[in-house]
Amino acid sequence: MQAVPARRRIAANVKDAALVGERRDQIVEAAIAVFRDKGFAAATMRDVGLRAGLSQGTLYNYVRTKEDTLYLVCDRAVAHYVDQIARAVEGVADPRERLVRAVRAVVRAQYDHRHNIAIVLREAHLLDARSREALRRRVDVFIDDIVAIVGAGTTGGPRRRASARLLAEAVTYLPTVFAMRPWRVRAEGPPDKLVDAMVDILLAALRIEQPA
Amino acid sequence: MQAVPARRRIAANVKDAALVGERRDQIVEAAIAVFRDKGFAAATMRDVGLRAGLSQGTLYNYVRTKEDTLYLVCDRAVAHYVDQIARAVEGVADPRERLVRAVRAVVRAQYDHRHNIAIVLREAHLLDARSREALRRRVDVFIDDIVAIVGAGTTGGPRRRASARLLAEAVTYLPTVFAMRPWRVRAEGPPDKLVDAMVDILLAALRIEQPA
DNA sequence: ATACTATGACTGACTGATCAGTCAGTCAAC
DNA sequence: GTTGACTGACTGATCAGTCAGTCATAGTAT
Incomplete structure (x- = not known):
């Protein structure tokens, strides 16, 4: 990272x-x-x-200012989320394994932090340019790391039309549905089941077979 | 529909x-x-x-009221989007073909309406309960239709851990990344290329082979 | 030991700016 | 004259941010 x-x-x-x-x-x-x-x-x-x-x-x-408060909230939310994922992939050398770990960690973290993530998604654009830039840079760096993990973990295998970059966007963005549409995903079942199902979707999107 | x-x-x-x-x-x-x-x-x-x-x-x-204005904007955005997709799958009888058509239409419509969709995603929760409910019902009905299309179009084929419902959430939610992270998806290329790549990701997520 | 002073953290009434919504007045068409 | 569409100054409510005052603590002088 x-x-x-x-x-x-x-x-x-x-x-x-x-x-x-x-x-x-x-x-x-x-x-x-x-x-x-x-x-x-x-x-x-x-x-x-x-x-x-x-x-x-x-x-x-x-x-x-009031806006400082929003910045602190967003900054905190992003830091926790990013930390959780960094810890999950630490020390994993195999690129495929690293990717699977990262996907699961992203999904888990998004579920765990879904309330904070909703705030960031809805409100961060209200920050002034400087604050927005600081936050965006942190998120961009994080997603670029995921791009690298996706790139390394998807070499070989079936042909994909989407770049590793867009795939990383999918991996990091789709689970935000937990935050934005809680009333719709609830029907899937308890948290662990929901997380498993989402991981399954993302691994399929990456055209990776899930270890059994 | x-x-x-x-x-x-x-x-x-x-x-x-x-x-x-x-x-x-x-x-x-x-x-x-x-x-x-x-x-x-x-x-x-x-x-x-x-x-x-x-x-x-x-x-x-x-x-x-000011809020009425927000409601009108969101109502208009949802109506246009939903209409576009309904038209795209009209008269298609084969379930697999219907699903592929729907996916492509959803992605296309989300790209075309990305600015309005950003407003809906960020601001609709500010509406009062009644307005929110009216909107949500429209979106729910629409997504339920997609659930049915996904259900019919994914019978047989590989085993999936996610329900048709969660898959439909993925299909209808992931392309909102166009609205929420335009600065990140832009790198994929011009609109048609971006749409194709996104369709590819979603069909993979559904574990459907893309027609050549 | 006692009194005084300085410092730093906290308080909440106050201020000025903002803006959603109102309404008396105007104008055009019939 | 009546009706209906429009105008924009005005009103009252709200709230982000301020600041004079309070209190507790530590240090210094007598």
Whole structure:
């Protein structure tokens, strides 16, 4: 996995770095709950403050703007998701095995983080260009890694019309259906069954036989 | 294709039905442009009015609320998309052929309507429950039709872990990547090439051999 | 030991900007 | 005169962000 691009720095009015970290955690957790419930635009910083157990003024000691909050939420969501997948493919040398592992990890992570992913998908485009760029770079680097894994894991085998790049898009995008259409995928069965079925679809899309 | 569920009625202050239709077209077109540019929340009705060439008060002769505008946009987007696909599979009797036709039509329509689809995906959840329900019913009916087509077109052939339902979700959801990640899929090549590659991925996912 | 001062974290009432929606007024057609 | 379509200034509600004030703690001077 490639080096992680630099994150956008957000200024805080408080000097104690540990406290900044702690309060940010509170804020992000609260913001996730509120944004999920109301969407970013209709969510208020009062809601977030109430939820986090912090006053309005305290909130603004840790973020400068409402948008900073959205950036922190998206950044956190992307980081967790990317980390989970990096860990899953660590130390796997065989390209085919690495690909299968990655696919399963992507699907699992998308299911686990589906609520946060919904926020990112719906709201990240509202960020200013700089924040959007920082996030997009992180996601792009991650998907480029998946492109490499797909490329190495699909050499030989049947002819495919789609590039490794588009295949990687399919692998990383399709499972977001868990976040965007939960009412529709629920019928497939419990989480493990749903994950297995999705992995099956993606491996078929890659024209890879699934190990039994 | 099943009967289309009833649309939500939106009241107008003007009696001339043809004029209502005409003004609504103006409003929807303007709204699509503005919502795409700024997102629904940050878009103002002044923007929409300016874009449509109608005054603030006139705008409110044709819709009651800002949200009505969003509903009209989403309703229009879904109707066009669904119509395009219904027409593509009309009169095709062979289940396998019908499925291949449907897949290609879905992909094509998603590419053609990608800008409107991005609005629906990002903003439809902001609608009130009733509007959301009306829209969702239309989409559900449509996807159920695709489920039936997938079910009929994939009988026999290799064993699949995913249900026809989840496969239909994949078919109807994956091409929304055109709307949500245009900067990533662009590299695949011109529209026709991109559509072909996506069709190839989906047919593979369905474990169907593509006709040469 | 005590009093005073400085520092840093927090509070919540307040401010100014924004905008969805309204309505008195205008104009054209019949 | 009546009706219907349109206009845009206005209103009231909302909310992101501010800032004077409060409180607790630590350090310094007497």
